[in-house]
Amino acid sequence: MFDLLIIISRYLFIIYIIVFLYNGTAYILDEAGLTRHSHRRSIFTGRTVTALMHITAFLILSYNRETITFSIPHLIIGAAGLAFIIMGNFITEKVYEDGCPLIWNCVIFLLDVSIIMLVRLDDALAVRQLIWICVGFFAAFWIPAFIKLMPKFEKLENIYILLSFMLIISTLAMGSTEYGSRNWIYIGNFSFQPSEIVKFLYIFYLASVFRKKVDLKKFLITAFLSACLVILLVFQRDLGSALIFFMTYMAMLYIATSNEILLLSGFGALAAGSVVAYKFFSHVRIRVAAWLNPWADIDSGGYQICQSLFAIGTGGLFGSGLTKGMPLSIPVVSKDFIFAAICEEFGAIFAICLIGVFALLFTRGMMIAFSCRRRYYGIIAAGFTVMMSFQTFLIIGGVIKLIPLTGVTLPFVSYGGTSILVSILAISFIQWVNGYEKFAERNEVGQN
Numbered sequence: 001m002f003d004l005l006i007i008i009s010r011y012l013f014i015i016y017i018i019v020f021l022y023n024g025t026a027y028i029l030d031e032a033g034l035t036r037h038s039h040r041r042s043i044f045t046g047r048t049v050t051a052l053m054h055i056t057a058f059l060i061l062s063y064n065r066e067t068i069t070f071s072i073p074h075l076i077i078g079a080a081g082l083a084f085i086i087m088g089n090f091i092t093e094k095v096y097e098d099g100c101p102l103i104w105n106c107v108i109f110l111l112d113v114s115i116i117m118l119v120r121l122d123d124a125l126a127v128r129q130l131i132w133i134c135v136g137f138f139a140a141f142w143i144p145a146f147i148k149l150m151p152k153f154e155k156l157e158n159i160y161i162l163l164s165f166m167l168i169i170s171t172l173a174m175g176s177t178e179y180g181s182r183n184w185i186y187i188g189n190f191s192f193q194p195s196e197i198v199k200f201l202y203i204f205y206l207a208s209v210f211r212k213k214v215d216l217k218k219f220l221i222t223a224f225l226s227a228c229l230v231i232l233l234v235f236q237r238d239l240g241s242a243l244i245f246f247m248t249y250m251a252m253l254y255i256a257t258s259n260e261i262l263l264l265s266g267f268g269a270l271a272a273g274s275v276v277a278y279k280f281f282s283h284v285r286i287r288v289a290a291w292l293n294p295w296a297d298i299d300s301g302g303y304q305i306c307q308s309l310f311a312i313g314t315g316g317l318f319g320s321g322l323t324k325g326m327p328l329s330i331p332v333v334s335k336d337f338i339f340a341a342i343c344e345e346f347g348a349i350f351a352i353c354l355i356g357v358f359a360l361l362f363t364r365g366m367m368i369a370f371s372c373r374r375r376y377y378g379i380i381a382a383g384f385t386v387m388m389s390f391q392t393f394l395i396i397g398g399v400i401k402l403i404p405l406t407g408v409t410l411p412f413v414s415y416g417g418t419s420i421l422v423s424i425l426a427i428s429f430i431q432w433v434n435g436y437e438k439f440a441e442r443n444e445v446g447q448n
Contacts, residue, residue, distance in 0.1 A: 002063060006321040009056055013346055014318065016053040017353040020046050020109060024360040027102045031367065039101075046105040047089050050112055054082055057116040060322045074119065077126055081115045084108075084130065088137055095141045096428075098435035100368065106361040107427055110412035111420075113354065117341055118415055121327060121334050125415050132417040136424030143428045144435075154376045157208035160201045161225055167194035167201075168232045195233065195241040196418040200425065202229070202245060203252075203383040210256035211376035219262070222249070237283050240406030244391050246270060251386040252379060291404035304331050308399050311337075311344035312351075319347030334415040336407050339399045355396065358411075362389040368434045377433045384426040 023042040030039060058078030062070045085108055092104045111133055118126035147153070171194045176184045184191055209222055226249045233242035250266040253259075277284045286301050294302030294309075307330045314320060327333050327341035343351045365385030372378035388411045395414075398405035409419045 002065065006060060006324060009060060010318045010321050010347065012056055013053060013322075014349050014353070016049040016056075017350055017357070019049045020105075021353055021356045021360070024102055024106065024357070028360065028363060028367075031364075043101045043105060046102070046109070047085070050105070050109045051082065051085055053109075054078070054085060054112050054116070057322060058082075058119075061116070061119050073123065077115075077119055077123065077130070080130060081112065084133065084137075085112060091137070091141065092431075095144065096431045096435055098438040099431035100364055100434050103361060103364050103427060103431060103434075106357050106364075107412060107424070109357055110354075110361075113342065114338075114413045114415070116322075117327075117338055117413070118334060120323065120345070121341070125334055128417065129415055129420065132420045133424070135417075136421045139421065140424050140428035143425070143432055147432060153204070154208045154211055157205050160205035160208065164198045164201045164205065164229060165232075167198050168229060168236075170194060171236060172232065192418045193416070195236075195238055196416075196422045198229070199241075199244070199248075199387060200422050202248070203380060203387065203426075206249065206252045207376055207379040207383055210252060210379055214253070214257050219253070219257075222253070234277060234281070237281075238407075239277075239284065239287070240391075240394055240408030243394060243406060244387060244408065247390045248383060248387045251390075252383050255379060255382050287404045287406075291401060294401070304337065305398075305401055305405060307331065308337050308340040309401060311340045312348070312400065315344040315347050317348050319343070319345050319350065321345060332407075335409055336395065336405070336414070337399055338414050339396055339410055342413075355392075358389070358392050362392075365430050368430055368437070372433055372437050374436070377436060381430045381433045384430055388423065388426065 023045045027039060027042040030042075055078075058074065058081070062074035062078060064071050088108050089104060092099065093101065096104075115126055115130060115133075118129050171185060174185055176186055176191075184193055206222065209218055226245065230242045230246050233239075233245065246266075250263060250270075253266070254263045278288060290297065290302045290305055294305040296302065298306050311325065311327065311330055315325065319325075322345050325341070325344040327344055330337045330340055333341050339351065339354075342354065362385050365381060365388075369378050369382035369385060372381060391408050392411055394403070394406050395408050395410045397403040398407075409416045411423045412420070
């Protein structure tokens with residue numbers, strides 16, 4: 001009987017995410033004035049299917065075949081997760097009254113997928129992730145108050161870049177190496193990734209500089225400092241973060257200047273830098289070799305990607321079913337390869353739709369950025385959106401062997417306290433920008 005529930009759930013999960021995508025797409029089309037669809041109904045339906053997915057998953061995860069009973073610890077985690085879904089939606093709606101509810105829907109849906117998969121992989125990681133999620137949302141609720149206290153934070157560019165270099169250099173001096181990258185700092189039992197915090201500071205630095213016309217001097221200074229950050233990250237062997245910083249810089253520079261020559265020159269510099277990195281860094285050559293032919297070194301350098309491809313292929317279109325796969329056979333599955341685990345147990349259709357959820361989130365983020373009348377806020381929203389979207393592309397592309405693996409986290413889904421916290425705060429700033437724009441519109445209408 002329980003096996004029948006797992007078989008049925010394979011199709012239920014796909015139905016849930018397709019309904020979520022349909023309503024999210026309808027919301028965006030209506031925002032663009034292309035259709036007429038009830039915003040309230042779209043958002044309510046999205047929240048409902050998120051809760052239904054959560055309940056269905058935890059009915060499976062908490063069932064103990066041996067004792068034919070439900071695991072109390074799993075039920076407690078499930079109840080806490082469901083409470084987060086309900087309260088998270090309710091409180092964000094109150095704090096960010098003019099925020100985009102679709103963005104919160106997408107974020108909470110992705111976070112719920114994270115909790116489900118981490119309970120499947122390791123209960124302790126799921127509990128820690130849930131705690132970090134709650135910390136992130138608690139911090140997000142204070143963002144509007146923080147901005148009111150510091151209305152001139154666009155003038156702190158020197159502080160942003162100085163703190164960025166201090167954090168990156170501290171990692172080189174005191175950091176610990178994990179999976180080949182020296183990008184973690186441990187203080188007792190507490191650990192964090194400075195590069196994740198620097199992402200946040202870096203966006204504010206670039207937005208502060210680019211808020212006014214970008215002349216040659218500003219371009220040269222930002223290019224030099226950005227290059228230094230990227231080089232320091234390469235020396236840490238944190239190639240994923242180095243790429244994210246570079247692409248974010250190029251995207252924000254293009255948004256600020258609309259200069260195609262600078263954009264093409266940047267990509268030329270990326271190509272040249274890639275060749276140099278390949279020649280001088282052995283770990284880069286190992287990553288490229290594993291990407292080109294992982295089967296040639298399946299017992300060593302190519303083991304991770306081979307296990308990832310096995311998992312994706314085994315899952316097929318509909319997945320093996322929650323708890324029916326072998327995700328723990330994939331190294332670092334909770335961080336780098338959680339997308340492969342999702343493919344194995346939820347199936348390729350669900351995984352493709354999950355990419356669609358990210359697309360909804362990033363599309364809405366860019367719509368907010370380009371509609372903002374104040375240049376500084378628009379650049380911040382665009383910067384955060386570009387950074388998260390490129391990070392998503394990097395890790396999913398690496399997991400499916402589209403590009404060499406760089407070892408970054410999948411935003412909102414992979415395990416990682418610092419990553420979750422920074423991602424939630426980034427979304428909260430985008431939401432605040434959306435609220436600011438609506439407030440400005442109402443004032444303009446009132447004055448007219």
